[in-house]
Amino acid sequence: MITMIKVADVVVLLVMPFVLTGVINRVKALWSGRKGPPILQSAFDVVRLLRKSSVYSTTTTPLFRMAPWVLLVTSLASAVVAPLLGSEPLASFAFDFVWFAYVWGLGRVFIMLAALDTGSSFEGMGAAREATFSTLLEPSWFLVAGALSLITHTPTLHEALALRVDSAAAAFVWTAAVAALLIVLQVETARMPIDDPTTHLELTMVHEVMVLDHSGPDLAAIQVGSALKLLVGSSLIATLLNPWAGESSLRAASSNLALVVVVAVVVGTFESLMARFKLKVVPLYIFVALGAGALALLATTGQMGSGR
Amino acid sequence: MSSVVVHQQPLALVPTLGPAAWRADIVAHLGAGKRIHTLYARRGSGQQVLLTAVLEDDGGSSRFRRTQLGPHDVYHELSSQFPALHCFEREIHEQTGLPMPGHPWLKPLRYEGQDQSAMNRHSFYKIEGRELHEVAVGPIHAGVIEPGSFRFMCLGEEVHHLEIQLGYQHRGVEQRLCQIDPRRAGPLVETVAGDTSVAWAWAWAAAVEALGGCTLPIDVEVARAVALELERVAMHLAGLAGLAADIGFLQGASSYGRLRTTAINTSMRLCGSRFGRGAVRVGGIGMQLPADLLADVVANIALLRTDLAIINEHFLTAHTVVHRLQGAGVLSTAQARELGVVGMAARSAGVAIDGRQGRDQGAWHVLPLAASTLVGGDCWDRARLRILEMEASLAWSHDALQLHPRWGSARQTVGPLQPQTLVTAVVEGWRGEVVHCLETGAGGELVHCKVQDPSLRNWMGLAIALRGNEISDFPICNKSFDLSYCGNDL
Numbered sequence: 001m002i003t004m005i006k007v008a009d010v011v012v013l014l015v016m017p018f019v020l021t022g023v024i025n026r027v028k029a030l031w032s033g034r035k036g037p038p039i040l041q042s043a044f045d046v047v048r049l050l051r052k053s054s055v056y057s058t059t060t061t062p063l064f065r066m067a068p069w070v071l072l073v074t075s076l077a078s079a080v081v082a083p084l085l086g087s088e089p090l091a092s093f094a095f096d097f098v099w100f101a102y103v104w105g106l107g108r109v110f111i112m113l114a115a116l117d118t119g120s121s122f123e124g125m126g127a128a129r130e131a132t133f134s135t136l137l138e139p140s141w142f143l144v145a146g147a148l149s150l151i152t153h154t155p156t157l158h159e160a161l162a163l164r165v166d167s168a169a170a171a172f173v174w175t176a177a178v179a180a181l182l183i184v185l186q187v188e189t190a191r192m193p194i195d196d197p198t199t200h201l202e203l204t205m206v207h208e209v210m211v212l213d214h215s216g217p218d219l220a221a222i223q224v225g226s227a228l229k230l231l232v233g234s235s236l237i238a239t240l241l242n243p244w245a246g247e248s249s250l251r252a253a254s255s256n257l258a259l260v261v262v263v264a265v266v267v268g269t270f271e272s273l274m275a276r277f278k279l280k281v282v283p284l285y286i287f288v289a290l291g292a293g294a295l296a297l298l299a300t301t302g303q304m305g306s307g308r
Numbered sequence: 309m310s311s312v313v314v315h316q317q318p319l320a321l322v323p324t325l326g327p328a329a330w331r332a333d334i335v336a337h338l339g340a341g342k343r344i345h346t347l348y349a350r351r352g353s354g355q356q357v358l359l360t361a362v363l364e365d366d367g368g369s370s371r372f373r374r375t376q377l378g379p380h381d382v383y384h385e386l387s388s389q390f391p392a393l394h395c396f397e398r399e400i401h402e403q404t405g406l407p408m409p410g411h412p413w414l415k416p417l418r419y420e421g422q423d424q425s426a427m428n429r430h431s432f433y434k435i436e437g438r439e440l441h442e443v444a445v446g447p448i449h450a451g452v453i454e455p456g457s458f459r460f461m462c463l464g465e466e467v468h469h470l471e472i473q474l475g476y477q478h479r480g481v482e483q484r485l486c487q488i489d490p491r492r493a494g495p496l497v498e499t500v501a502g503d504t505s506v507a508w509a510w511a512w513a514a515a516v517e518a519l520g521g522c523t524l525p526i527d528v529e530v531a532r533a534v535a536l537e538l539e540r541v542a543m544h545l546a547g548l549a550g551l552a553a554d555i556g557f558l559q560g561a562s563s564y565g566r567l568r569t570t571a572i573n574t575s576m577r578l579c580g581s582r583f584g585r586g587a588v589r590v591g592g593i594g595m596q597l598p599a600d601l602l603a604d605v606v607a608n609i610a611l612l613r614t615d616l617a618i619i620n621e622h623f624l625t626a627h628t629v630v631h632r633l634q635g636a637g638v639l640s641t642a643q644a645r646e647l648g649v650v651g652m653a654a655r656s657a658g659v660a661i662d663g664r665q666g667r668d669q670g671a672w673h674v675l676p677l678a679a680s681t682l683v684g685g686d687c688w689d690r691a692r693l694r695i696l697e698m699e700a701s702l703a704w705s706h707d708a709l710q711l712h713p714r715w716g717s718a719r720q721t722v723g724p725l726q727p728q729t730l731v732t733a734v735v736e737g738w739r740g741e742v743v744h745c746l747e748t749g750a751g752g753e754l755v756h757c758k759v760q761d762p763s764l765r766n767w768m769g770l771a772i773a774l775r776g777n778e779i780s781d782f783p784i785c786n787k788s789f790d791l792s793y794c795g796n797d798l
Contacts, residue, residue: 032562121443125465125779193628196556200451201783203443204554275628276556278636279465279780 002248005085012084012257013076017227018043020234020264024191027268042227046220054216059119067114068214068221074107075228082232083158086245086256094155097145101138104188107225108134115210122202126209129279133194133206136286137187143293144180147173150300161239162246169299176296178240183289185233185267187282189226192271194282204279234263311529311670312510313663313734315362315370316518319747322360322372322730330359330375331384337363338390343661344648345370345734346743347396348758349404355379357404360758362732362745368666372730377406385411392648395764417764418475418797432459433471439463443779447476454793458782465778470771477797486754490516490746491590491722498585501761501795503546505581506532506539507737508759509588511744514733516590519748520722526674528592530708531715533671535578535587535595537701540738541612542571544694547790551691552623554783555632563619567612574608577601592719602713606706613702620695633688637785639773640685649769651740651762653789656693657685663736675711677704685773687781690788697738725752739790740766761795 022039029036038044056064078100080090093099112130115123148160151173165171187194190207202209211222238259239245244252277285325333338344345362352358361373377383385408387394395417401408402416413433419426432442441462447455455476461469481500485493490512497512498505510532517524545568552560572582578595579587586594597605623629639649641658654661660681664672680696682689725748732745740762749755770789774782 028558032558033566034562121441125443192556199554199556201554202450203445203782204780271556272558273626274557275552275626275632277628278632279778281631 002088005087005248005253006090008253009084009090013079013228013231016084016257016260017224017231018046020230020260021227023261023264024230024268024271027265028272031269031272042223046223049215049220049223050217052216054214054218057118057213060114060117060213063110064114064117064213065218067110068211068218068225070110071107071225072221072228074103074110075225075232077103079228079232081157082235083161083239083245084231084235084256084260085253086162086235086239086242087158087248087252089158092156092158097141097149097157097160100157101141101145104229105134105138111210111222114214118213120213122205122209123212125203126206129206130210133187133282133286136283136290137184140180140286140289140293141184143290143297144177144184147293147296147300148177150297157236158239159246161236162242163240172299173296174240176292176299178237180289180292180296181233181237181240182263182266183285183292185230185237185263186270187286187289188233189230191267193274193277194285196276204276230264231260234260234267237263310514310518310524311533311664311667311672312514312736313368313370314514314518314731315372316726316729316731317372318726319728319730322374324374324376327375327377327381327383330361330373331386333373334361334363334386335389338386338392341645342366344392344396345732345741346745346758346760347393347400348745349400349406350747350756351404352376357383357400357406359383359400360730360745362743367668368663370732370734372732383408385409387411387413390648391646391768392765394768399764415473416475418478420478420480424476427473427475432473433461433469435461435469437463440468447473456793460779460782462779465780467774467777467779467782470774470782472767472771474767474793474796477794479798481798482757482759485757485759490725490754490757491520494589495585497759498588500759500798501763501792502583503543503792504539504737504739504742504761504795506536506584506587507735507742508744508761509585510536511733511735511742512759513588513590514735515731515744515746516725517722518731518733519725519729519746519752520591521726522591522720522722524592524720525717526671527712527715528717529671530674530712531593531595531597532588534705534708535575535584535593536735536737537705538571538575538578539584540701541698541705542568542575543738543790544698545571547787548623548691548694550790551633551687551784551787552629554787555629557623557626557629560619560623560626560629563615563622567615567619570608570612574605577604589719591722592717593715594719595715597713597715599713602709606709609702609706609709613699613706616695616698616702620699624692624695630688633691633784633788634684634686636687636781637690637770637773637777637788638684638686639769641683643772644685644769647769647772648765650765651736652693652697652738653690653740653766653769655680656682656689658683661741663734663741671708675704675708677701687784687788727752737762739763739792759798761792763791763793763795766791767796 021042026036081096083089112127115127152160195206238256241259242256343364347361349359357377359375387397398417415430443460445458447457457473459471498509545564549564575584576582639657644654644657644659667673678700730747735742743760745758747756
């Protein structure tokens with residue numbers, strides 16, 4: 001069973017990033033009364049981009065060419081420790097949520113440096129915005145992951161996410177973690193209301209503006225990397241929501257997969273029904289995640305105190 | 309009987325003052341808080357420069373004031389005192405070379421008759437400071453619409469100053485219009501600013517008809533007004549769809565966009581062009597309204613009103629939309645007056661100027677239009693005003709079609725134009741007043757024409773409204789003003 005789950009894990013890793021992107025776009029299309037592109041359109045786009053060649057500005061250095069592939073590799077590196085199917089992932093070790101945070105960080109640093117490398121004033125602005133938002137986001141992640149780890153008394157990410165809601169404190173931590181992780185997902189994957197992935201207005205962009213100069217296979221790597229982050233982020237929330245999380249069973253795996261799609265539908269619905277935030281409101285939105293994480297951590301100390 | 313403001317005077321009767329008296333007259337007029345429609349110049353005989361001001365008087369009428377400057381007269385600039393004149397004085401300096409000592413910013417508006425590399429000789433406005441950074445946008449637009457160069461001086465995300473440089477599409481419109489028969493220039497005029505075809509064509513037609521001594525029956529006036537209101541509705545829908553897309557409000561973007569199709573298709577049924585080309589022709593209209601078409605147009609208007617009510621409700625009550633637009637890009641009433649901003653940008657900033665209000669003859673006299681004015685001057689009020697204006701325009705068009713369901717009057721032949729005459733026509737297009745001034749020579753031929761889109765005056769309003777805002781709010785401020793590049797560049 002475990003081998004089968006691991007094989008399925010690899011399949012999910014290869015297919016679901018495109019499906020999730022497609023689901024979000026389909027949800028947005030349906031909300032606005034359109035039919036929408038095929039679910040696998042983003043996979044077709046990647047194939048198209050891979051057949052093209054990349055164009056490089058003469059002001060850029062080799063760093064610019066490296067960055068997309070670093071993003072792809074770091075996204076994969078985060079995916080192997082994420083419970084994509086609600087149970088033990090491909091790799092798992094004590095305190096892997098630290099690894100998780102910093103491989104994402106590494107990918108982001110490279111994309112930001114590549115953006116600065118182009119010398120464009122837009123891309124510098126985008127990098128500055130990304131740096132601000134991610135600085136605020138990192139503590140939220142650690143507060144949530146730490147709270148989950150404390151309340152489940154487990155050091156690995158997938159076990160901590162398979163939290164059983166069996167006490168008031170656990171219920172509180174669970175609720176706060178779902179809310180915080182949804183915000184983390186929206187910020188990390190540059191979705192609305194933080195960033196508008198479909199806009200053409202470079203002055204308003206955060207993530208999109210940093211990748212304006214990438215083309216061909218490089219752009220494909222960035223798109224796959226971003227889609228992978230979307231899958232990984234959604235699967236974290238799905239595992240929290242999954243009642244059979246932690247089991248190596250078919251029902252755990254299939255419900256996790258279904259919940260990942262539900263998360264994508266929620267993200268798409270957010271994008272359809274609200275306007276994007278003003279840039280200076282975004283930090284406040286991230287503070288909600290930070291506050292939720294801090295409260296979750298406080299709840300765990302309460303439980304530990306009463307246990308003694 | 310004319311629905312729009314038309315003022316005509318034989319050149320001999322146009323008050324021509326000495327430079328000092330002329331200046332004192334302009335200063336007194338503007339100092340009293342009154343408006344100017346336009347100020348332009350042309351080279352007279354020899355070294356002389358002939359300046360013409362078209363001033364708005366009470367009751368929507370207008371009057372001319374002329375002066376002549378010889379080679380030894382000095383023109384004292386007025387922009388420092390009345391910033392509303394800055395675009396006119398820059399244009400005059402560019403077109404005639406008239407020196408203007410003391411003018412704060414004499415950069416050419418559109419680099420007429422020069423190679424585009426001439427732009428490099430004029431630097432952008434500079435602010436010194438170690439913490440400031442410049443952001444250059446354009447001239448190629450990210451959405452590949454029209455070209456314009458925007459230079460932002462920013463402190464972090466905050467914009468201290470924005471300079472807008474246009475002129476990339478200068479085509480020599482005014483020179484060309486003087487070379488052809490004005491009675492046949494309609495098809496050319498309505499393509500100068502293609503999103504305001506009807507207003508441009510009407511202003512031109514009204515001026516030429518006045519010169520030709522031709523008066524139109526009321527059904528023609530109403531037909532033109534319906535075409536103008538349909539254009540207004542279509543462009544407001546396009547603008548709101550763009551604004552909704554720019555803030556990422558998907559439902560607004562798709563619904564307003566869809567409804568625009570209904571509006572422009574109605575135009576197409578009437579005149580054969582979705583953009584209202586051919587609707588207005590010198591001497592009459594290029595539209596027909598048989599009974600079955602009338603039923604379709606009325607039905608389309610009813611559909612627009614019903615569906616608009618639904619999407620407006622969504623747009624106006626979505627908290628994220630309100631929060632995103634409110635307080636962004638504020639143009640205060642004082643600033644709007646000082647800069648001479650016109651049209652919907654002015655009306656949303658508490659300046660109630662609308663050429664369709666208070667008319668004593670024509671289409672909007674037989675059927676008055678509900679006035680809309682808001683006072684906030686921010687992106688939110690500019691969006692709300694467009695919604696209000698659409699509702700008023702649709703209601704008016706519906707009533708107008710009940711009142712005048714037959715547009716049967718034949719197109720009139722306009723005879724020879726009166727010689728030695730100056731005429732101005734002002735039409736309230738969707739963006740603001742379109743002003744055309746024509747001057748005929750001894751044989752009734754055009755010797756000068758000045759055509760003006762409201763964008764010429766409103767671009768500075770956008771630049772000022774953006775000050776102190778975040779640079780990421782520029783796209784919504786720009787979209788909410790919705791100005792024309794080609795209408796400015798001519």
